[in-house]
Amino acid sequence: MAIVRPRIIDYHGISATQAQLDFAIAFLDEDIPLYVDPFLLWKSPSQQDQSLHTSIINSFNNLNFLVQKGKIDQARDNLILASECQEIGLGLSKKRKGIKISRNKADEILSLFQKIPEYGKYGFVHFEEIQFYVDGIAKDRISDICCNFIKSLIIFDRLYNTTMRRSRNTNY
Structure with missing residues (x-):
């Protein structure tokens, strides 16, 4: 059966x-209907969570650096690639096959660095704010972008903790 x-x-x-x-x-x-909330990582008392938030923000603001250097195509491609994270399996997809954002949606997000002078000059402190400016961007997409920016750290942490748990439980 x-x-x-x-x-x-x-x-x-x-x-x-x-x-x-x-x-x-x-x-x-x-997918599991759970999400990574970057604001909660920032607000967490855990330094590890706060460093994950910093890593996410630095990765997102690197897109601004690329835009400022005239590498808009590279910034767009990076954002499109980061917009869906199937490896982690969080979100709303019923088939675990999420859809990446379009070129137009990526351009709309990247244009925030140019339309809002503070973002262009200083970058985002909380990139989840893009939900306020861009239609079609919500918690699922924010979570996917977060997971893509930190997935190597998540995978390493899970492997490390599993290995450490096994080594503590091993009887010699």
């Missing part, structure tokens, strides 16, 4: 409940 909405632990035969784990159990074929 086929499992309806299989989770990764079901697929691999792991007996664990969500309450026993310190991470969200992913479904194999659809």
Whole structure:
């Protein structure tokens, strides 16, 4: 009998409940309706969370640097690439196949650096503010961009913590 909405632990035969784990159990074929909120990373008392926020902001503001240097095509391509993060599996997609933003939407976002002098000069402190200026950008897209900017750190942290947990539980 086929499992309806299989989770990764079901697929691999792991007996664990969500309450026993310190991470969200992913479904194999659809996103989990959870999001990374960059504002909460910034507001967190954890220095690690705050450094993730700084990394996200620096990555986003690098797009402004590219725009200011006349490398608009590169900035647009980077933003389009970052606009969907299928590896993490968070958001609203029912098939785990999200859609990247269009060139026009990327141009609309990048134009904020030129239309709003403070953003062009100093960059964003909270890039999630783009939701206020650009239609069609909401928590799911903000979360995907965040995840793309920090996914290597998330993956490394998960691998490191899993390895450390296993080494503590090993009896010699």
